[in-house]
Amino acid sequence: MSERSTAKSALMLVGVVVFMGGMAWAAVPFYDWFCRVTGFGGTTNAAEAGSDVILDKTIKVRFDGSIERDFPWEFKPVQREMEVKLGETGLAFYEATNTADRPVAGTASYNVAPYSAGGYFTKIDCFCFELQVLEPGESVMMPVTFYVDPEITEDRDAKFAKVITLSYTFHETDLPEEYAALDTAASDETDQN
Numbered sequence: 001m002s003e004r005s006t007a008k009s010a011l012m013l014v015g016v017v018v019f020m021g022g023m024a025w026a027a028v029p030f031y032d033w034f035c036r037v038t039g040f041g042g043t044t045n046a047a048e049a050g051s052d053v054i055l056d057k058t059i060k061v062r063f064d065g066s067i068e069r070d071f072p073w074e075f076k077p078v079q080r081e082m083e084v085k086l087g088e089t090g091l092a093f094y095e096a097t098n099t100a101d102r103p104v105a106g107t108a109s110y111n112v113a114p115y116s117a118g119g120y121f122t123k124i125d126c127f128c129f130e131l132q133v134l135e136p137g138e139s140v141m142m143p144v145t146f147y148v149d150p151e152i153t154e155d156r157d158a159k160f161a162k163v164i165t166l167s168y169t170f171h172e173t174d175l176p177e178e179y180a181a182l183d184t185a186a187s188d189e190t191d192q193n
Contacts, residue, residue: 054085054086054087054088054150055085055086055087055150055153056085057085057086057153058083058084058085058086059083059084059086059148059152059161059162059163059164060081060082060083060162060163060164061081061082061083061084061090061092061146061148061163061164061165061166062080062081062163062164062165062166063077063079063080063081063092063094063165063166064077064165064166064167064168065077065094065167065168065169065170066167066168066169066170067169067170067171068169068170068171068172071104071106071170071171071172072098072099072100072104072172073096073097073098073099073100073104073106073134073170074095074096074097074099075094075095075096075097075168075170076094076095077092077093077094077095078092078093078094078095078141079092079093084147084148086147086148086149086150086152086153087147087148087149087150088147089124089145089146089147090145090146090147091143091144091145092143092144092146092166093141093142093143093144094127094141094142094144094168095139095140095141095142096132096134096139096140096142096170097134097137097138097139097140098134098135098136098137098138098139099137100136101136102136103133103134103135103136103175103179104133104134104172104175105131105132105133105172105173105174105175105176105179106131106132106133106134106170106171106172106173107128107131107132107170107171107173108127108128108132108168108169108170108171109128109168109169109171110128110166110167110168110169111167112164112165112166112167113164113165113167114158114161114164116155116157116158116161117148117152117158117161117164119149119158120148120149120151120152120155120158121146121148121149121164121166122146122147122148122149123144123145123146124145124146124147125143125144125145126143126144126145126146127142127143127144128144128168131173131176132170133175133176133179144166146166148164
């Protein structure tokens with residue numbers, strides 16, 4: 001093989017590695033966007049207000065909460081399940097406690113099972129819409145306001161759902177700048193003592 005051919009092969013290999021790295025980096029936000037747009041994977045909808053229609057049919061909603069490994073929070077639903085009428089606005093709470101000795105920021109990812117019901121589970125307000133920051137030892141109640149769209153009765157797969165499970169998993173994220181600056185100043189002060 002000539003030097004030129006070897007250099008060309010090496011350049012192509014580097015290009016493939018960079019391309020694959022870029023695709024891997026972009027896969028998570030792209031998949032998140034795709035799920036939100038299509039309702040695939042149990043992704044829910046969001047709404048400004050509750051449903052205008054409330055049916056006499058009820059559905060059981062179960063609540064689940066977990067944290068990523070090594071995330072220093074305790075996180076769980078206050079109520080494990082509730083029954084709501086289709087279209088009726090429901091309100092559930094999750095409790096979170098920061099067990100670390102520093103402020104910790106987290107965001108919640110979520111899904112709905114069965115997946116066919118994800119597009120009909122509509123959140124009006126949710127702690128998962130915003131970054132959450134808890135101070136050391138702080139405990140908070142986090143509300144989620146929702147309804148199950150009555151149109152679920154028209155879906156050939158989802159209409160058979162008797163139970164919907166709403167699951168959240170909290171992940172640690174970077175502290176906002178104002179918290180990061182306070183955390184750095186506090187650790188510098190501790191180091192000097």
